[in-house]
Structure formats: C-alpha cells, structure tokens
Amino acid sequence: MQPKWGQEALASERTLLAAERTFSAWIRTGLAATGGGLAVARALVFKSHAHEVLAQVIGGLLVILGTSIFVYAIVSYHRACARLTQEGPSRTSLRAMILMTAVLLIIATLVLWITLQ
DSSP: OOOOHHHHHHHHHHHHHHHHHHHHHHHHHHHHHHHHHHIIIIIOOOSSHHHHHHHHHHHHHHHHHHHHHHHHHHHHHHHHHHHHHHHSOOOOOHHHHHHHHHHHHHHHHHHHHHHTO
8 A cells, every 4th residue: 555645745744853853962962062161171170280281171172072063963964854855855944954053163163262272
C-alpha cells in the first residue's frame, strides 16, 4: 500500500522539526561551552599567576569548542535540509539558521578576544 501524499508531507515535516530540535540542542551546547569558557577565564579569581594563565588557556579552548559546535550544528542542519529537499518538497528556515549561527560565531569571537586579553 502506497502512502498518500499527505502522509509523506507529514513525515517530511516531522523530520524537519526533528532536525531543528537537534540544531537547537547543538546551539545550546555551544553556548554552554562558550559561557563556561568565559566564566573560567574571567569570573574565577586565582592566587597564582600560573593558575590564572592555565584558566585563560582552558577558557579560550572552551570558547573555541563552542565556536566549532556552532559550525558543526549549521553544517549538520544544512545536510538534513538537503536530504529532505531531494526526497520531496519542504519548507526550510535555512537562511534564518545560517544568520543565527553567523551572529553566534561573531559573539563567540568577541568572547574569545575578551578571554585572551
């Protein structure tokens, strides 16, 4: 029995919504890593200069990790949208996701610059 067009469209929409939920989960993870890096590098007070330098290095690495998670999230979401487009019609918000990721990358770069100063 062949599924009707309506069922295929619903399945495509569910898959797109799942991809968007996954994207937002990756963004939350990247934000947590970036915020954690800033907290480690700037919010903690150390008595030793060596510990302070180590905290700045760890903070910088966490910000870089958060940034790479942002990039991974948008690449993964783009691939999911491309698969859905090949399988059938779908309405994607890829431009909005790319814009959001670009803004987050700019913010993460500024946080890294603040962290390493």
